[in-house]
Amino acid sequence: MLMSRLLGKQLVISVLTTLLALITLAGIFAPFLAPHDPNLVDLSHKLNSPSLEFPLGTDQLGRCVLSRLLYGTRVTLSLTLLIVASCVAIALIIGSIAGYVGGLIDNILMRVCDTILSFPSFILAICLISIWGVGWQQMVFVLITIQSVYYTRFIRGLVTNLRQQNYILAAKVCGSSPFLIMIRHIIPNLLSPLVIVVTLEIGWVIMDISALSFIGLGVQSPTPEWGAMINEGKSFLLSHPRLLLAPGIMIFCVVALFNLLGETLGGKKGTTKSIRKSKKEPVEGLGGTQ
Amino acid sequence: MSLLIAKQISKTYTASSWFQSKKKEHSAITNVSFVVESGMCLGILGESGAGKSTLGKIALGLLPPDQGSISFQGEDLYRVNRHKRKQLRRDLQVVFQDCYSAVNPRMTVKQIIEEPLRNFRRLSVSDENRTVANLLETVGLTINDMNKLPNQLSGGQLQRVNIARAIALEPKLIVLDEPVSSLDLIIQKQILDHLKELKEKIGLSYLFISHDIAAVEVISDRIAILDKGEIVETLDTSNMYACTHPASQKIIRSSL
Numbered sequence: 001m002l003m004s005r006l007l008g009k010q011l012v013i014s015v016l017t018t019l020l021a022l023i024t025l026a027g028i029f030a031p032f033l034a035p036h037d038p039n040l041v042d043l044s045h046k047l048n049s050p051s052l053e054f055p056l057g058t059d060q061l062g063r064c065v066l067s068r069l070l071y072g073t074r075v076t077l078s079l080t081l082l083i084v085a086s087c088v089a090i091a092l093i094i095g096s097i098a099g100y101v102g103g104l105i106d107n108i109l110m111r112v113c114d115t116i117l118s119f120p121s122f123i124l125a126i127c128l129i130s131i132w133g134v135g136w137q138q139m140v141f142v143l144i145t146i147q148s149v150y151y152t153r154f155i156r157g158l159v160t161n162l163r164q165q166n167y168i169l170a171a172k173v174c175g176s177s178p179f180l181i182m183i184r185h186i187i188p189n190l191l192s193p194l195v196i197v198v199t200l201e202i203g204w205v206i207m208d209i210s211a212l213s214f215i216g217l218g219v220q221s222p223t224p225e226w227g228a229m230i231n232e233g234k235s236f237l238l239s240h241p242r243l244l245l246a247p248g249i250m251i252f253c254v255v256a257l258f259n260l261l262g263e264t265l266g267g268k269k270g271t272t273k274s275i276r277k278s279k280k281e282p283v284e285g286l287g288g289t290q
Numbered sequence: 291m292s293l294l295i296a297k298q299i300s301k302t303y304t305a306s307s308w309f310q311s312k313k314k315e316h317s318a319i320t321n322v323s324f325v326v327e328s329g330m331c332l333g334i335l336g337e338s339g340a341g342k343s344t345l346g347k348i349a350l351g352l353l354p355p356d357q358g359s360i361s362f363q364g365e366d367l368y369r370v371n372r373h374k375r376k377q378l379r380r381d382l383q384v385v386f387q388d389c390y391s392a393v394n395p396r397m398t399v400k401q402i403i404e405e406p407l408r409n410f411r412r413l414s415v416s417d418e419n420r421t422v423a424n425l426l427e428t429v430g431l432t433i434n435d436m437n438k439l440p441n442q443l444s445g446g447q448l449q450r451v452n453i454a455r456a457i458a459l460e461p462k463l464i465v466l467d468e469p470v471s472s473l474d475l476i477i478q479k480q481i482l483d484h485l486k487e488l489k490e491k492i493g494l495s496y497l498f499i500s501h502d503i504a505a506v507e508v509i510s511d512r513i514a515i516l517d518k519g520e521i522v523e524t525l526d527t528s529n530m531y532a533c534t535h536p537a538s539q540k541i542i543r544s545s546l
């Protein structure tokens with residue numbers, strides 16, 4: 001990472017987290033920050049250019065673009081949080097069991113994962129949504145289903161690797177139960193690689209939510225969501241490009257910030273790769289050996 | 291009295307999974323028998339890959355053998371019920387070669403040594419602190435080291451922490467799997483002398499596993515030579531140079 005070499009890792013991390021915290025806060029406090037009701041249709045103000053009253057102008061229904069962006073931050077970030085937290089919880093349970101118990105259970109679980117992983121995830125998401133129906137609840141459910149498979153594989157790889165560490169054997173010899181070994185030794189040592197991967201994955205989840213909402217399968221209008229906003233604005237691509245650019249830039253910035261943060265946190269160790277790009281679980285640089 | 295008796299144990303590693311028909315078998319231990327007498331140290335001497343660590347894990351109750359039996363204090367380690375097994379565990383401890391991978395990198399020295407104490411004894415906080423301090427002193431460390439993390443200690447110091455954890459429950463037998471091989475010579479000697487002293491002081495027995503004849507010679511009362519998974523010869527340390535088997539001659543001569 002050129003940036004962290006030039007500026008120092010700590011500085012880069014704090015700048016990135018500050019920016020992300022600001023965006024999150026903007027989402028949380030959207031009701032106080034937004035100048036207008038994001039869903040208030042006022043056709044007398046439609047397609048207004050930016051002004052003092054509407055800092056980013058209005059869309060084809062006269063709704064304030066800035067207010068919609070701010071509320072959109074809220075929608076996107078809370079859905080992302082919901083999806084990622086559920087995936088981590090599911091993966092921690094299933095992945096740890098598979099990795100720690102091994103044997104037949106591990107084999108069955110991993111073959112199921114392989115089957116799901118053999119489909120391109122976005123296509124699979126579209127198929128499942130077309131079966132289960134359109135809407136944000138269905139989208140969240142589908143994304144959790146698919147994403148947790150990636151996380152499960154990743155956690156299982158980490159646990160399989162940690163399980164062979166001598167300190168796990170030593171803990172067994174000391175009389176610690178499998179539950180205590182999980183709590184005292186395995187989970188704490190999973191956390192730092194997990195944080196890195198989650199940071200990298202958040203960007204992807206945001207892209208998925210926006211993409212699915214853009215093609216009309218996710219968050220439905222009039223709920224303000226960045227992808228859905230791009231969809232609504234696409235007919236005004238040439239006449240009023242700001243309707244697309246505003247949500248587009250938000251998606252770009254948030255995804256880029258999360259990815260940069262993930263890569264900076266990961267350093268040069270082997271864990272920086274997104275778990276989507278590498279289907280094999282990363283195994284290097286873990287557990288503190290040597 | 292015999293503390294640990296291994297009878298005809300064999301272990302084969304199979305690299306296979308449930309869905310693959312082709313199995314790769316690798317026989318690590320074949321028909322190994324040995325006895326560790328109470329208060330004595332049995333050295334297991336063998337080249338790298340001879341199956342020493344496998345043998346150590348079997349003796350610790352961590353890896354069930356395919357054949358044969360291990361009895362510790364008269365009870366078969368792999369046939370007793372869970373409750374009894376936990377009681378046996380208390381008397382059977384371990385020190386591994388790689389002192390860094392033998393401790394959780396996120397735990398302090400105090401937490402590492404407390405782990406066995408917490409599993410078996412209900413001590414008040416002050417008793418626990420006192421016990422940990424005593425143990426640190428016994429292995430030649432100080433109370434100042436109590437809140438350090440493993441990466442703040444040298445290899446020798448960390449191996450002492452491992453020893454403190456192993457003796458925390460006042461066990462009868464400690465399996466030492468190459469406990470000094472990754473340390474430099476002076477530290478090796480210090481730790482070996484220390485282990486020897488502990489053995490006399492608390493009446494410990496050791497199963498001392500090593501590829502280093504010099505280390506085995508210092509500490510062991512008897513030596514079993516392990517070659518390609520089989521024990522080819524067992525001798526008293528005092529007359530180990532009288533060995534007859536070609537494999538043991540090769541190992542023992544190599545040190546001269």
Ligand SMILES: Nc1ncnc2c1ncn2[C@@H]1O[C@H](COP(=O)(O)OP(=O)(O)O)[C@@H](O)[C@H]1O
Pocket residue numbers: 303304305316318336337338339340341342343344345
């Ligand atoms: N978990 C395992 N799975 C498969 N083979 C193993 C495993 N552990 C050890 N082995 C093999 O068994 C043999 C003996 O290993 P080990 O007991 O570690 O030897 P030593 O400690 O004497 O160097 C080696 O050839 C090693 O490759």
Ligand SMILES: [Mg+2]
Pocket residue numbers: 342343344
């Ligand atoms: Mg070994």
